[in-house]
Amino acid sequence: MGYVRGLRCRECGAEYPPTQRTVCEACFGPLEVAYEIEAVREAFRREALATRSADLWRYRELLPVFDESSKVDLRPGFTPLRRAGNLAEALGLRDVWVKDDTVNPTNSFKDRPVAVAIAKAREWNLAAVGCASTGNLAAATAAAAAKAHLPCYVFAPASLEPGKLLLPRIYGATVVPIDGTYDDANRVALLAADRRGWGFVNINLRPYYAEGSKTLLFETWEQLGFDLPDVIVAPLGSGLLLTSLEKGIRELRELGELPEDATRLVGTQASGCAPIVRGFEAPDGRPRPVKRPETIAESLAIGDPGSGSEAIQAMRKTRGFADDPSDAEILEGQRLLAQTEGVFAEPAGGTTVATLRRAREDGRIDRDERVVLLITGNGLKAPGVWRETFPPLTPVPPTPAAVDAFLGGTGHG
Ligand SMILES: Cc1ncc(COP(=O)(O)O)c(C=O)c1O
Numbered sequence: 393m394g395y396v397r398g399l400r401c402r403e404c405g406a407e408y409p410p411t412q413r414t415v416c417e418a419c420f421g422p423l424e425v426a427y428e429i430e431a432v433r434e435a436f437r438r439e440a441l442a443t444r445s446a447d448l449w450r451y452r453e454l455l456p457v458f459d460e461s462s463k464v465d466l467r468p469g470f471t472p473l474r475r476a477g478n479l480a481e482a483l484g485l486r487d488v489w490v491k492d493d494t495v496n497p498t499n500s501f502k503d504r505p506v507a508v509a510i511a512k513a514r515e516w517n518l519a520a521v522g523c524a525s526t527g528n529l530a531a532a533t534a535a536a537a538a539k540a541h542l543p544c545y546v547f548a549p550a551s552l553e554p555g556k557l558l559l560p561r562i563y564g565a566t567v568v569p570i571d572g573t574y575d576d577a578n579r580v581a582l583l584a585a586d587r588r589g590w591g592f593v594n595i596n597l598r599p600y601y602a603e604g605s606k607t608l609l610f611e612t613w614e615q616l617g618f619d620l621p622d623v624i625v626a627p628l629g630s631g632l633l634l635t636s637l638e639k640g641i642r643e644l645r646e647l648g649e650l651p652e653d654a655t656r657l658v659g660t661q662a663s664g665c666a667p668i669v670r671g672f673e674a675p676d677g678r679p680r681p682v683k684r685p686e687t688i689a690e691s692l693a694i695g696d697p698g699s700g701s702e703a704i705q706a707m708r709k710t711r712g713f714a715d716d717p718s719d720a721e722i723l724e725g726q727r728l729l730a731q732t733e734g735v736f737a738e739p740a741g742g743t744t745v746a747t748l749r750r751a752r753e754d755g756r757i758d759r760d761e762r763v764v765l766l767i768t769g770n771g772l773k774a775p776g777v778w779r780e781t782f783p784p785l786t787p788v789p790p791t792p793a794a795v796d797a798f799l800g801g802t803g804h805g
Pocket residue numbers: 500501502526527528529627628629630631632633634691692738740768769
């Protein structure tokens with residue numbers, strides 16, 4: 393059993409054995425993995441981390457995988473935390489860092505939660521795996537399933553960027569292209585998974601899946617010399633990533649590794665699909681579902697977020713805030729990050745940059761605060777958003793005269 397105590401209801405605290413279940417029988421609250429913290433404290437040593445593998449399994453005491461042989465060996469995680477001095481200067485801040493998850497095996501942070509969920513699917517000998525996806529999860533699940541020799545079924549909106557539908561197919565998955573939104577895809581995926589006994593990573597393996605995302609928090613802590621920043625800005629889709637960051641903070645605190653009040657968690661989504669941001673602003677803290685998401689930030693276009701309430705609680709508890717930049721601000725954020733730091737993020741990453749800019753301008757973030765931006769997906773996955781800004785180039789003939797004409801002048805005097 394490793395260090396896992398079981399599953400625990402986030403709402404009422406009821407405990408269950410660590411099996412394949414996702415909601416509390418007593419109150420229907422979401423379940424999360426609970427650890428034997430005393431035992432973890434004995435085994436989890438800062439000094440020992442340096443000798444461990446450069447992937448997310450370096451935090452194995454706080455991951456719910458018991459059987460080494462069930463791990464898929466794509467080695468996501470331990471991505472660079474880059475100091476972003478140029479971006480900081482451009483925005484009038486002193487201390488900004490970029491956690492660069494564009495370099496994961498399938499170029500998004502989704503390789504992290506998938507690694508844990510697929511390991512559980514193997515442990516339980518499930519016949520097939522799958523997911524409902526806004527794009528990135530599709531590739532991550534399909535790649536890990538390929539390596540694990542498991543059939544994979546991906547439910548996604550048929551309207552996604554072509555590359556995001558192509559990737560899972562290259563890895564050998566069956567793509568079910570749903571004529572509808574992500575929320576439609578999610579609904580039918582849930583039924584298919586239940587009826588066939590398949591493990592859908594973000595649906596019926598969700599409590600385990602969530603644990604993988606938490607490693608972004610642990611890595612940030614380790615890479616900052618066992619310290620957390622004042623602010624972490626994370627994109628919100630279903631809200632599970634941000635929820636998991638808060639769980640990571642809680643666990644480090646329980647281990648005695650963090651002072652009482654540390655990091656503010658800031659969540660961001662596009663103004664064209666901001667159900668969690670609207671819920672954060674409402675007194676009841678409940679997400680406000682969006683029927684027809686309209687944004688270039690496709691990967692965040694979840695109208696009815698499965699972990700929205702938990703994400704709102706996490707932002708409130710850490711005294712953070714929620715923000716929703718426009719598509720124009722998101723594109724500008726992507727461009728600014730690329731042109732100051734040489735990191736090409738997809739719109740989800742541009743969303744975090746845009747929120748940092750807005751929050752710096754209106755004072756929600758102070759110039760002296762240390763900020764980490766989570767850059768969760770690679771810009772090459774969503775090239776379509778640049779069609780208007782960068783229209784196709786007109787070829788230049790390979791002659792000196794043509795090059796001079798193109799550049800203007802001859803280069804002399
Ligand atoms: C690149 C990227 N960032 C962030 C998110 C949001 O993650 P979550 O659904 O856990 O809130 C997603 C979700 O699909 C994503 O693809």
